[in-house]
Amino acid sequence: MSHWVLIAEDDEHIARLIDFKLRKSGYETELARNGQEAVSRLAIRPWSLLVLDVMMPLVDGWTVLKRAREMDGLARVPVLMLTAKSLQGDHSVEGLVESRSTQVMRKPFDPAELSQRVASMIEGAPKRQGDTAS
Amino acid sequence: MTDLPAWERDPELKALRDEFIASLPDRMASLRLFPGIGEVAPETRQVIHRLAGVAGSYGFPALSRLAGALDDVLDLPAAGRDRFKAGGTLIWVLAQALRRGVDAAYVTRADPVSIIEEDAVAEAIFVAESLASGPSPGSS
Numbered sequence: 202m203s204h205w206v207l208i209a210e211d212d213e214h215i216a217r218l219i220d221f222k223l224r225k226s227g228y229e230t231e232l233a234r235n236g237q238e239a240v241s242r243l244a245i246r247p248w249s250l251l252v253l254d255v256m257m258p259l260v261d262g263w264t265v266l267k268r269a270r271e272m273d274g275l276a277r278v279p280v281l282m283l284t285a286k287s288l289q290g291d292h293s294v295e296g297l298v299e300s301r302s303t304q305v306m307r308k309p310f311d312p313a314e315l316s317q318r319v320a321s322m323i324e325g326a327p328k329r330q331g332d333t334a335s
Numbered sequence: 336m337t338d339l340p341a342w343e344r345d346p347e348l349k350a351l352r353d354e355f356i357a358s359l360p361d362r363m364a365s366l367r368l369f370p371g372i373g374e375v376a377p378e379t380r381q382v383i384h385r386l387a388g389v390a391g392s393y394g395f396p397a398l399s400r401l402a403g404a405l406d407d408v409l410d411l412p413a414a415g416r417d418r419f420k421a422g423g424t425l426i427w428v429l430a431q432a433l434r435r436g437v438d439a440a441y442v443t444r445a446d447p448v449s450i451i452e453e454d455a456v457a458e459a460i461f462v463a464e465s466l467a468s469g470p471s472p473g474s475s
Contacts, residue, residue, distance in 0.1 A: 215389045285388035309391025
């Protein structure tokens with residue numbers, strides 16, 4: 202079964218690097234260039250994981266995450282948030298990163314570590330209805 | 336932080352890195368609009384923030400650290416920033432170093448480690464990182 206990953210990242214060069222590493226690891230990917238585009242794509246596939254940049258134009262990554270969590274099919278989907286800033290002391294994100302299904306990775310990241318993190322999050326995710334063991 | 340030989344082993348990865356390096360003059364053009372004093376335009380802020388996030392992933396961790404330090408200082412409230420005696424100098428040192436760093440990375444295709452090791456730059460990065468990780472300058 203193929204796993205689809207939605208990558209929402211506004212820097213073209215980092216987006217392409219993530220896309221390259223995840224495709225190389227066997228995932229199917231789609232790119233969204235900003236948060237608004239990401240929100241519009243949430244419902245189009247049964248995503249296995251979302252990679253969301255925190256600071257994006259139009260709609261930020263936290264808003265995309267909230268929208269995803271409000272959707273039946275994405276309420277528990279693993280989400281990897283990418284940020285160049287420390288979230289320490291940022292009370293606005295309390296409650297959003299407490300669950301195991303939402304993790305944060307600091308930028309800049311090692312591309313190999315990112316693909317390993319994605320793999321472990323997808324493997325550790327609760328099975329969705331309709332998924333079959335491979 | 337990245338396995339540098341991997342860039343050479345994988346032609347697709349090398350092409351991506353080449354494209355990132357080729358993007359540096361455009362980023363530099365925005366940085367020239369901010370000499371390190373006065374107001375910084377939102378577009379330039381975005382360039383600095385993005386450089387902090389992307390450069391290290393392409394094998395330029397020193398450039399990321401430099402941009403991140405400047406980004407951190409620019410995040411401080413202007414009033415709080417002014418309370419530090421070195422406030423203006425700090426931003427100026429980091430802005431100049433970042434411009435030199437981007438130039439050096441483009442020309443040499445190597446991480447500008449020697450620039451962040453210069454005494455004044457190293458001290459500015461240390462102060463910036465301390466301010467970013469410490470209590471808000473507005474609180475006491």
